[in-house]
Amino acid sequence: MERIFEFARDLSLLDGISSREETVRNYIVDKIKDEKSCSYLIDNLGNLIVDKKGRKSPENKIMIDAHTDEVGLIVSYITSEGFIKVHNVGGINEKVLLGRTVKVNGLTGVVGIKPVHLTDKSKSKDIPEMDDLYVDIGAASKEEAEKYVSLGDSVTFDSEWVQFGENNDYIKSKALDDRLGCAIMLDMLLKEQEYDLTFTFTVQEEVGCRGAIAATNRVKPDYAIVLECTTASDIIGVSGEKRVCSLSGGAVVSFMDGGTVYQKNLYKKAMALARERGIKAQTKTMIAGGNNARQIHQSSCGVKTLAVSVPCRYLHSPSCVIKKSDVEDVINLVNELVLTFADD
Amino acid sequence: MTDNELISLLESLCCADGTPGDETAAAKIAAEVMNRYMDVKIDNMGNVVARQEASGRHYLLDAHIDRIGMVVTAITDEGFVKVGACGGVDTRTFDASEVIILGVKPIYGIISAIPPHLTKSGENKASDITDVVIDIGMDKDTAEKYVTPSDRVIFKSEFKKLLSSRVSCAALDDRAGVVSLILAVDMLKDKGLKPNLTVVFSVCEETGGSGAKTSSFSANADEAIAVDVSFATAPGVSAEEAGELSKGPMIGFSSTLDYNMSKALVSVAEKNNIEYQKEIMGSKTGTNADNIAVSGYGVKMGLISIPLRNMHTQSEIVDIEDIRNTAKLICEYIASEMGEC
Secondary structure: HHHHHHHHHHHHHOOOOOOOOOHHHHHHHHOOOOOEEEEEEEEEOOEEEEEEOEEEEOOOOOOEEEEEEEEEEEEEEEEOOOOEEEEOOOOHHHHHHOOOEEOOOEEEEOOOOOHHHOOOOOHHHHHHHHHOOEEOOOOOOOOHHHHOOOOOEEEEOOOEEEEOOOOEEEEEEHHHHHHHHHHHHHHHHHHOEEEEEEEEEOOOOOOOOOOOHHHHHHOOOEEEEEEEEEOOOOOOOHHHHHHOOOOOEEEOOOOEEOOOEHHHHHHHHHHHHHHHOOOOOOOOOOOOOOOOOHHOOOOOOOEEEEEEEEEEEOOOOOOEEEEEEHHHHHHHHHHHHHHHHHHH | HHHHHHHHHHHHHHHHOEEEOOHEEEEEEEEHHHHHOEEEEEEEEEEOEEEEEOOEEEEEEEEEEEEEEEEEEEOOOOOEEEEEOOOOOOHHOOOOOOEEOOOEEEEEEEEOOOHHHHHOOOOOOOHHHHHEEEOOOHHHHHHHOOOOOOEEEEEEOEEOOOOOOOEEEEHHHHHHHHHHHHHHHHHHHHOOOOOOEEEEEEEEOOOHHHHHHHHHHHHOOOOEEEEEEEEEEEEOOOOOEEOOOOOEEEEEEEEEOHHHHHHHHHHHHHOOOOOOEEEOOOOOOOOOOOHHHHHOOOOEEEEEEEEEOOOOOOOEEEHHHHHHHHHHHHHHHHHHHHHOO
């Protein structure tokens, strides 16, 4: 397990907004390039597709997927005073940017905000919209800013890897969605597997699950397991079904989300398997969110697809929070699912 | 003082805690440095008071040592930590921010954020402080071992250098002012001047200014200058309501300040080629100056502000050069008053 968290730390701290996943891809390639059981290709979109030789060939072709991109910002304009205007890449609530530091080409920038003292009282709780946000790198003029920053450059969260809680059983970092999924897959690639498997590290999930379409069309699997992080709202101020899923609740298997209606028998099989094997699993109590399953299940000739996720608080923020025990549950369930799907 | 010395002093002060009523950590750092120049004591309120007895007019320089933060009010049944404001925090910047709870030991936490899918469109509002909770990854029993109501909470903020001489951190309000006063005293020493001087790093400015009220009463000075931060222009913050970053100290003009002193500060700045700007306020300045002026039998009062962006957030921004020029202005002002120029 420790190795997975080391990979997750390294991978989550790499910067790679959608369509700029190169550093993430390179990290993974570097780790697997000498593995005799692995052969890989990088497709035209930047998807990294790795075939892993197992002890046996399965009846059914199984693909396991995680996405390499993360949400972030892109430089859209530089004002005459040297402030940098941005667009979001993927869904980001402005609230998690205000007053925070971000990274631009190795520089520190600050997402500024009009002081609350100068804000009309009736508007003092209003959140500025993305169009009104700007990044301040301390440039005194447009010319100075342009020495360091160009339109189209990436802006990413400035966030450290932190373990916390009494026994350090919680982790906070940026981009755990979905570098944690990448880390789990990387660990599987470096371990002996019972069956041949294909792993897809896909691009552009945060902007419409685009990379997964081409990757699936190439792999043409019978089964796909999407490894993800999904929103857990088990916090104060949210109760009942609105919590969706909980940290400590184990692997999250959805029957339906914002992007996919999962095959009911597959969902039931996964939950039954978890019960039988004593693996903690839970489902989502709201139909919300979405992931690469959205595209994978309806690509190629159609794919039996399941998403198995780590519950994650504060998703799409600089401070994604997960619990280590849930990661263990996800790994155990995925391993069991592989054995089941192989000869189903 | 070199730029590196100045920056490292500012960094150590900004990274120290010290919310209202609990300023010890920052006060200790400031007191140690001031001790090199003057006799230092901590008074009943917790103010750092540095004194240099000499003949002539007695000058008081004030900057506040406290920083905004939060205070733990309760632990919920699920182990989340509820807080109250300790100074004027801005909850718009709270969601998913990292904090340190100063409990039995420093406890890392994240301010909880309700995900967007549970927010109705058009309702993207900042929370009231009473709804803010901190996630520390503990259940109630565990949390209670480490955290108690009254523990203070600060943002986990790193000191960052931006382009040119600009820096960003929490607590630059008013640790930047504290550094400017230390630097001013350093400059006076370099000039060989020994004014009759009291320097106070006062507590509880962010919660009403009790520190400056009492320390100025004790000092019983003839005239005083308060140094605080003020708004700098940025998108949405116009030149009408703010000064400009990197354009020098903002000399206050207000009906609660001494008009002649404001003008004297301007003339000292011009005579010494110190870049400055004027900050015009109709009545109260919202700083310790308001209280110091009417302390004791009354004190002739001036105010200098260091321009700052993103006030009361975890990423305030100042320019080191503005701090340096503030110090220079104070030093030259006292020098000219002493007839040394």
